[in-house]
Amino acid sequence: MSSWTEDELGVPGRVLPVVRAPDAVLSTAGAEVDPCAAETVQLAADLVATMRVSPGCVGLAAPQVGVGVRVFCVDVAEHPKSRTHHGTFVLCNAEVVEASRNEKAREGCMSVPDLTGDVKRATRVLVRGALPGTGETVTIATDAFEARALQHEIDHCAGLLFVDRAAGAHAIYARKTYL
Incomplete structure (x- = not known):
């Protein structure tokens, strides 16, 4: 799978506001989408554009921009914890079909900006x-940090x-802030 770019879909992405907990959209299961629908293609471009302008962000899901559907983007290529990566990509209606080797690690989230937590x-x-x-x-086989980002x-x-x-x-921990 090659890296996804806005040019491939032919629509420019818009930067959208990120919603924060306890917004109800974040605790509601998203609906499946038609990956070929114009609104899905636009949402995909918007998610990538929003992720790219958000410092430290390696993934963003539709519910985080207030849209209750099963679409997300990921790009861990530049993250220091990244080992395996597939560049920037967007998936619709994704599911984990195999998983192994559980490990606990710290996670954070743009929708819960003041906290981090240890998640297995x-x-x-x-x-x-x-x-x-x-x-x-498509089927993506991956490990380490990218696997964690996909599951998140x-x-x-x-x-x-x-x-x-x-x-x-x-x-659960208070996120450290640096002056």
Whole structure:
């Protein structure tokens, strides 16, 4: 799978505001989409544009911009924890079809900006979803940080935040701020 770009879909992305917890859209399972629909293609471009202007952001799901559907983008290529990566891509109606080797690690989220938390996730996953614009079904095999990012975004599409996956209040931390 090659990296996804706005040029491939032919629509410019718009930067959208990111909603924050406890907004109801973040705790509601998203609806499946038609990956070839014009509104899905526009949403895909918008998600990537919003992710790119957000410092430290490696993924963004439709519910985070107030749209209750199962679409998200990911790009971990420039992140220091990244090992395996597939560049920038958007998936529709994605699901984890295989997962193994669970590991606990710290996560944060633009929709929960003041907290981080320890979340146990698979370190190897096989994810299947559809590409916006073409509807082509793709399967992504990945590991490490990209696997975590994919699971985090799929959770958003299911109405779950990382704090819902944390082991309890003892595994949630105030985000450190630097002056």
